[in-house]
Amino acid sequence: MDHESTALIFRDGVLMLGFALGFVLLFRRFGLGATLGYLVAGAMVGPYVLGLVGNAEQMAGIAELGIVMLLFIVGLELAPARLWRLKSAIFGLGLSQVVLCGLAVTGLVWLAGTYPLAACFAIGLPLGLSSTAQVLPMLQSGGKLKTPFGERAFSILLFQDLSIIPLITIVAALGARGSEDSQPVWQLVAFTLLAIAGLILAGRFILRPLFRLIGGLGEREMFVVAGLFTVLASAAVMEAFGLSTALGAFIAGVMLADTPYRHELEADIEPFRSILLGMFFLAVGMMLDLGAVAERPGFVIGMAVALIATKTAIIFGLGMLLKMTWRAALALGLLLSQGGEFAFVLYTQAQGSGLLDVETTSLFSAIVTISMAATPFLMMATRRIRTEPKSEEEREKPQRDGASALVIGYGRFGQTVSQMLILGGIDVTLIDNKAEQIDLAEEFGAKVYFGDGKRIDLLRQAGAEEADIICFTIGKSPDEEFLESLEEAFPDAAIFLRVYDRRSLIELHEVPHTYAIRELMESAVQMGRAALEELGDNLEDVDKAERAYRDNDAERLDMQREEGSIYAGMDRTITQRTREERRDEAD
8 A cells, every 4th residue: 555545544534533523522412412423424524515535335344344243232232131021012012113113114115206115115114213322322311211111112122123133134135036146035044044053053162162261361352352253253154155244243242142251242342333333324424415315305304204203103102002191102202203323224235235226325314314313302392292290200110120239259258248139139240250250150050240340341331320339349459540430430329349458448548439348357256256155255245345346446447547557546456465454444
C-alpha cells in the first residue's frame, strides 16, 4: 500500500469518526439514540450530501463484522433459564407481534407499491421488528424495565432477537428461489441444519474445553483472542456453506450462553461489537440514496406514518387481549411502533441476493430511520394521554429480574456467604476467576461464572446495575480506586468486603463501602467462646468476655483509623500483663 493510499485511509477514518462522534453526542443529548446519530453522520459524509468519503460498499463489508458480533452477543443473552422464565410472554406475545406485524406490513407494502411478492416479504417482515437499541435505554431511563409493562416490552424485543435468524434464512431462501444459478432451497435448508449441528458439536467438544484451559491459565488477553476466534470461525463455517455468517455467530453465542464463561466473553467482545456496529450504521447512512428519497418524499413519509400506525394498532390490540389497561396498551404500541436496526441488516442481505435494488433499499432504510426518529417525540406528545392514574400506577410494582446479589469469589468464605443468601430467598450470581474451582462447584450443582470480579465492565454484564448488594469474598480485597469506581458505576448496590486483617480495615476507613469484616475475626471469637465454655465458665461469663473483647477491639480500631497507624491505642492491647495491671488498679 503506497503512502497516498495510507493517507487517504487515515483521512477517511478521521472524517467518519469525527462526524460519528459529533452526531451521536447530539442525538444522545436529545434522547434520539446512537443508531440515528450514526446513520445521519454516514449520510452527511457520504456521496449524496457532502461527498467527503467514498467506498461505502467496501466499508460495509468490513463493518458487517459488527452485525456478526451483535448476533453473537444476542446468542449469549439467550440462556435457557432466562428463556424458560419468560416463556409465556416471549413465545405468546412476542410470536404474535412478530407474525401479525410482519404480515400486515408486508401487505401494506404490496398494496402501496408494484414490488414482486418475494420483495414485499423481504421488505415487510423486517419492518415488523422494533429497535432494541432504542427501546431498552428508554425503558431503563424511565425506570420501567422492571415493571409488568417493561417485562412485556422486553419479552417482545427478546422474541424479535430470536426471530432474526429465521428471517435471515427466509430472505436467503427467497433470494435463492429467484436466482437460476443458486442452490435449491431444500439444499440450503439441509446445509443450514448440517452446519448448525456441526457448530453445536464443536461448541461442546472443542470450545468449552478450550475456554476451560484458558481460564486455568488466567490470561485475559487469551480470552479476547479466543472470543474473537469463536465469532469469526463460526461465521467462516457458515460462509463456507454459502449461508449467513450472522447465523453462525448466533449459534456460537447460544452454545456458550449457559457456560461459566458467558459474562467474561460479553465483556471482552463488547468493545469490538460497539465500534464495528457503529461503522455498519455509518456505512448504511453513506449508502442511502437521498436523491431517490427526494424524488418520492410523499411515499417515504406516508409509508413511515402507515408503518407506525399499523404496528401501534396491532400491538395495542394484543395488549388489550392480555387485559392491559388501554393506556398501557397504547404506550406499548407507540414504544414498539418503529422499524429497527435489523431491518438494515436484512435489507443489505436482500440487496446482495438480488431481491432489492439500491433505490428500494434506500427508500425503506429512510422509512425505518424516520420511524425511529419519531418514537421519542410520539412518547413525549402522548405522555398525558397514556399516563395511568396514580392509584393504578402504584399497583405496578417493580419485578425482580436476575440476581439481587453478586458474590465475587467462591472459595470457602464465598460459599458460606452465598449459601446463607440463598437460604434467605435471595437470587445470587456467583463469579470466580479459578477454572478448577468453577468445575468443582459445578459437580456440586452450583453455577459459577468465570471472570475477574474486579472489572467494572464484567460486573455490569453480570447484572450489577440491578443488584442490591455486591459481596467481595476474595482473599485480597479491592483497592480504593476500584471501590470508588464501583460506587460511581452502581450507586444503588451495597458493597460488602472480606478483608485480611485490621491493617486492611484501617486502609478502608475513607473508602466507599457498606460493611467490611476481617476474614478470621468471627471464627476466632467462636473458638474463644468454645474454649471458655470447655474450661467451665458459665454462659453469662462467656457473653461478658465476648462483649468486653468486642468493645475494646472497636475502640482500638477507631483510634487506629483516626491516626492511620496500627500502633495507635497500644495501651488497649489485651495481654496477660495488661490483665494483671487492670486487676491491680481494681484492687
